[in-house]
Amino acid sequence: MTALTSLRTYLTPDEMPTHWYNVVADLSHPPAPPLGRDGQPVSAAQMAAIFPLPILEQEMSGERWIPIPDEVRQIYALWRPAPLVRALRLEALLGTRAKIFYKYEGVSPAGSHKPNSAVPQAFYNKLAGTKKLTTETGAGQWGSSIAFAGQMFGLPVRVFMVKVSYEQKPFRRSMMQTWGAEVFSSPTVLTQSGRTALAADPDCQGSLGLAISEAVEEAVADKDTCYTLGSVLNHVLLHQTIVGLEAKTQFDKLGVYPDVVIGPCGGGSSFGGIAFPFLADKAAGDKRAANLRAVAVEPASCPTLTKGSYAYDFGDVAGFTPLMKMFTLGHDFMPPGIHAGGLRYHGASQLVSQLVHEGLVEAVAVQQLATFEAGVQFARAEGIIPAPESCHAIRVAIDEAKAADAAGEARVILFNLTGHGHFDMASYDRFFAGKLENFAYPAEAIAASLAHLPKVG
DSSP: OOTTTEEEEOGGGGSOSSEEOGGGGSSSSOOOOOOOOOSBBHHHHHHHTTTTTHHHHHHHHSSSEEEHHHHHHHHHHHTTTTOOOOOHHHHHTTTSSSSEEEEEESSSSSSSSHHHHHHHHHHHHHHHHOEEEEESSSSSHHHHHHHHHHHHHHOOOOEEEEEHHHHHHHHHHHHHHTTTTTTEESSOSSSSSHHHHHOOOOOOOOOOOHHHHHHHHHHHTTEEEEEOOOSSSHHHHHHHHHHHHHHHHHHHHHHHSSSSEEEEOSSSHHHHHHHHHHHHHHTTTTTGGGTTTEEEEEEETOHHHHHHHEEEEEEESOOOSSEEEEEEEETOOOOOOOOGGGOOOOOOHHHHHHHHTTTSSSEEEOOOOHHHHHHHHHHHHSSOOOOOOHHHHHHHHHHHHHHHHTTTTOOOEEEEEEEEEETTHHHHHHHHHHHHHHOOOHHHHHHHHHOOOOOOO
């Protein structure tokens, strides 16, 4: 069996990356600065109310390579390097000429890619003297990851979990509690943000933007507490680049290079993590990457990149966060209760947004039923039951293979399998029972939300 046709490509622990890659160094122009309500750039001192200094330094850095601390690499070594897998059985099922690879992040303790950023965030908070962490979570991957990381560094964690996911995914809540975190169904009565939302709608299902407001509100009220975020911000995408960096080394071992790199995209961390290191090759003039395509996949029910506006907006409902230049559906956008809870966010990373705006990244929106169909097809071929978020990338990878066959091309496809779906089986139950529905968010509802964008500049 040759290297190219073997199922899995591993790296040794010594081959794990020693630095994260910062895409900011290779952008055509610097990212637009975060702004305050007055329209002026926000300083590091202002953001220090919710983030520790080492995190802020990374958030604002323009350095291409950021060292990974030894303490972080030691915990990474519990599951990293993660395997790169050739999906031979899926290829055979499809009858495709394409070579389909996936980077499998479900091997982490939390079962997803999220600990890649949770561990360094907990480490830097501990280093800075933080006593407690707050956060939000949608599907629960981030909440369970920061609960795990907080336990590794002895930091208590409070998690505001979007209500619809809190009810749909009870075992992710159990994971967080097993690692010592307190978990609350958002909106809650613990914060003014939550009380306001419940007063307006007692049956509010919650949203990531609202849960962020609750977590940030708690952090601002306590000088010993800092807020942690699982996606969107520059430092989170920086940490996630370990995924793509490992994949590049693994492809080098195989002697092949992808034609298209695909990742699911809610806030942007999993997409940026797999795609940014390959886009670095393109920026450096690497001939292998000359025609490389990077595709961010989002749900049609929350079409931030494909139907949102590229504008300054708050990252949360209450407006506690700075204004960021990004694709947005409006900070008070309330998405439907789809089962890919990690993709139910009104905005997107400013870095991913800028690359989409400049035409360097493609964005695709897919329907819920089509993603579950692809996930089941993948599971029956490859044996791994994917998380609903990951199913979005699988859907487009299958579509890319079919398009390549129709064009007579032998395309190499890479996608980020961000996590397993072992705690999402209620979603699969609803799919098999025919209880899931497609939902394309009405254009008029998006327009109404966008009408509330803050007026700046």
